[in-house]
Amino acid sequence: MTPEWPIAIATAAALLAGCAAPQAQEPPPQMNIQNETKSPEMKRPPIEPAVKPRPAKAMLNVPIISQKPELKNGCEVTSLAMLLRYVGHEVDKMALARQVKKDPEPLVQKSGDIKEWGDPNKGFVGDMTGKRKGFAVYNKPLEELLRRYVGERAVNLTGKPYEAMLDSIAKGRPVVVWATGDFALPTEWESWRKDGQKIVAPFDEHVVLLVGYDESHAYVNNPLTGAKQQRVKHTALRKSWEALGRQAITYR
Numbered sequence: 001m002t003p004e005w006p007i008a009i010a011t012a013a014a015l016l017a018g019c020a021a022p023q024a025q026e027p028p029p030q031m032n033i034q035n036e037t038k039s040p041e042m043k044r045p046p047i048e049p050a051v052k053p054r055p056a057k058a059m060l061n062v063p064i065i066s067q068k069p070e071l072k073n074g075c076e077v078t079s080l081a082m083l084l085r086y087v088g089h090e091v092d093k094m095a096l097a098r099q100v101k102k103d104p105e106p107l108v109q110k111s112g113d114i115k116e117w118g119d120p121n122k123g124f125v126g127d128m129t130g131k132r133k134g135f136a137v138y139n140k141p142l143e144e145l146l147r148r149y150v151g152e153r154a155v156n157l158t159g160k161p162y163e164a165m166l167d168s169i170a171k172g173r174p175v176v177v178w179a180t181g182d183f184a185l186p187t188e189w190e191s192w193r194k195d196g197q198k199i200v201a202p203f204d205e206h207v208v209l210l211v212g213y214d215e216s217h218a219y220v221n222n223p224l225t226g227a228k229q230q231r232v233k234h235t236a237l238r239k240s241w242e243a244l245g246r247q248a249i250t251y252r
Contacts, residue, residue, distance in 0.1 A: 155252050
C-alpha cells in the first residue's frame with residue numbers, strides 16, 4: 001500500500017470607453033444630453049471569457065518520499081506529505097500519520113476471515129506501521145487533514161472526471177490519487193461489518209501522487225517503490241482510479 005487559467009474580459013461597453021473611443025465633441029444646442037437614453041437594441045451582451053486549453057503535457061518536480069520503512073500501510077499520508085512539501089509546508093509523513101483521523105474499531109477475525117473492523121471513510125483502519133494488520137484511509141479524512149494546512153484552498157476532486165486531475169497538474173498542483181498497487185483492476189476484495197453496515201474494500205488499494213501527464217501517460221510519485229515520475233498509461237490509471245471510487249484530493 002500508501003495528486004486549479006482565467007482571463008478577465010471587459011464588456012463591450014468598457015471597450016467603447018477605452019483608448020480607441022472617438023474624441024468627444026460638443027453636442028449641438030438642441031440636444032439634451034442629460035435626458036438622452038440608449039435604445040434597448042443598442043445594448044450588447046457581455047463577451048464570454050476565453051477558456052485556455054490544457055497543454056498537451058505537463059510535469060511537476062515534486063521530491064519523492066518513501067513510506068518505507070516506518071509506514072508499511074502509510075501510502076496516503078506519505079503522498080499527502082509530498083504534496084504539502086511542494087506547497088511549502090515542512091511537515092513529514094510521521095507527523096501526518098499521527099494527525100490523520102483513525103477509526104479505532106478493533107479487528108475481529110474468525111477462522112482467518114475478517115468479521116468486524118473500521119470504516120476507511122471515517123478514518124485510518126488498522127495499524128499504519130505494519131506491526132499489526134492495517135488497511136487504508138479514504139478521501140474525506142485525508143481532505144480534513146489537508147485542510148488543516150491549506151485551509152479553504154483544499155479541493156476534493158472525488159467523483160470528478162479524470163480530466164479534472166490533469167487540469168490540476170496543468171495549473172501546477174499535484175493530486176493525491178487512489179488506485180491500486182499495480183494500476184490494474186483490484187482483485188483482493190475483502191468485506192466486514194462496521195456498526196451493522198457492510199464494508200467492501202480491495203486490499204490491493206494504493207495511493208500515489210499524480211505529478212505529470214502527456215498524451216498517453218500519467219506520471220506519479222510512488223511512495224511504495226520510491227519511484228519519482230513513474231510512467232503509467234492513462235488507461236490503466238483511469239480504470240484503477242475508477243474502481244477505487246474516483247477518489248482524489250488537491251488544492252487551489
